[in-house]
Amino acid sequence: MKAFALAHPNIALVKYWGKRDFAYNLPGAGSLSLTLGGLSTRTCVEFDAALDADSLQLDGKAVESGGKLKRVSQFLDLVRERAGISQHARVISENDFPTGAGLASSASGFAALALAATTAAGLELSATELSILARRGSGSAARSLFGGYVEMNDGVYAIGEDGTKVATRSAEEASKAAYARQIAPAAHWDLRCVIAVTSAGEKDIGSTEGMVSTQNTSPYYEQWIASVPGDIERAAAAVAARDFAALAEVAEASCLRMHASAMGADPGIIYWNATTVALIHAVRKARAGGLPVFFTIDAGPQVKVFCPAEALDECRALLAGTQGVRQILEAHPGEGARLCGDFVSDAAAAKDVAGD
Numbered sequence: 396m397k398a399f400a401l402a403h404p405n406i407a408l409v410k411y412w413g414k415r416d417f418a419y420n421l422p423g424a425g426s427l428s429l430t431l432g433g434l435s436t437r438t439c440v441e442f443d444a445a446l447d448a449d450s451l452q453l454d455g456k457a458v459e460s461g462g463k464l465k466r467v468s469q470f471l472d473l474v475r476e477r478a479g480i481s482q483h484a485r486v487i488s489e490n491d492f493p494t495g496a497g498l499a500s501s502a503s504g505f506a507a508l509a510l511a512a513t514t515a516a517g518l519e520l521s522a523t524e525l526s527i528l529a530r531r532g533s534g535s536a537a538r539s540l541f542g543g544y545v546e547m548n549d550g551v552y553a554i555g556e557d558g559t560k561v562a563t564r565s566a567e568e569a570s571k572a573a574y575a576r577q578i579a580p581a582a583h584w585d586l587r588c589v590i591a592v593t594s595a596g597e598k599d600i601g602s603t604e605g606m607v608s609t610q611n612t613s614p615y616y617e618q619w620i621a622s623v624p625g626d627i628e629r630a631a632a633a634v635a636a637r638d639f640a641a642l643a644e645v646a647e648a649s650c651l652r653m654h655a656s657a658m659g660a661d662p663g664i665i666y667w668n669a670t671t672v673a674l675i676h677a678v679r680k681a682r683a684g685g686l687p688v689f690f691t692i693d694a695g696p697q698v699k700v701f702c703p704a705e706a707l708d709e710c711r712a713l714l715a716g717t718q719g720v721r722q723i724l725e726a727h728p729g730e731g732a733r734l735c736g737d738f739v740s741d742a743a744a745a746k747d748v749a750g751d
């Protein structure tokens with residue numbers, strides 16, 4: 396009743412920002428992302444009848460109480476219910492990138508947790524079933540189950556013949572229809588993602604909280620949601636055609652519209668700092684000068700800059716030359732979540748050897 400899984404974070408090129416339903420964590424609209432190889436979360440789950448509560452160790456530290464443990468425990472309840480078991484679990488999770496700094500650790504975290512926990516519980520779920528389950532933990536996690544370029548459905552609406560959205564399903568039916576799928580494998584297009592870390596530490600307003608506030612108070616929320624289906628169509632076509640200029644246009648537009656909807660909340664949510672803004676301008680100026688680069692920004696101040704593999708060095712130099720950039724991380728199209736080796740014992744064994 397023990398399993399180990401690895402998952403990569405992903406970055407949305409067309410953003411998910413808002414929820415149709417809280418009980419099932421249904422997104423207000425679809426989204427489209429790239430799974431990022433080079434950054435990983437590894438998670439071990441062990442169900443054990445001797446435990447009287449779930450336990451969580453995150454990046455080497457025990458999480459004794461609070462929101463993170465509760466969120467993991469509630470997710471494990473879904474797995475227990477499905478598997479018909481009642482044992483509590485020991486969860487150990489490690490990121491090889493900074494947690495909570497706007498690098499979507501909840502995406503890779505819940506994707507790895509979904510795969511490790513269902514495997515440890517003896518469930519054999521299809522990729523679609525796993526994606527539906529992972530979504531209950533975190534919307535973006537539904538996408539990290541898959542490698543390469545991934546599209547997430549909103550599950551509720553279809554586009555009618557006149558181009559407007561038509562309600563097609565109840566929330567429960569929709570909960571089974573809101574899942575991600577791969578639209579192109581990692582090898583389809585070797586885009587690189589260079590991440591400029593502009594601030595260390597956890598963000599002030601988590602994405603769930605930011606979304607709730609935006610949809611409850613921003614007059615721009617409905618327009619934002621209405622803009623998403625068209626952006627997904629354009630982004631999917633750009634990915635299929637490996638059309639960098641078209642993807643740059645739609646990805647920046649989606650990012651800016653998402654942030655505009657959040658800034659319109661009451662009180663307005665501003666995830667950016669001065670360096671974030673400086674990078675936006677630097678990227679646009681470089682693109683106007685012929686360098687193939689575009690930016691996207693999630694619920695935090697870090698800036699993710701995409702470029703084709705051959706522009707990587709110049710892209711890195713652009714970010715490194717911008718004042719206020721503290722650290723640069725690099726990622727490439729990655730594979731989907733998978734079972735992995737015993738990283739917990741391996742780390743303990745390595746420590747013993749080092750200690751000898």
Ligand code: DP6
Nearest residue numbers: 407410411533534535602603693694
């Ligand atoms: C800005 O997936 O973290 O990164 O479903 O509430 O866990 P919850 O939200 P989460 O939101 C991600 C928001 C985003 C955009 C995106 O990844 O699509």
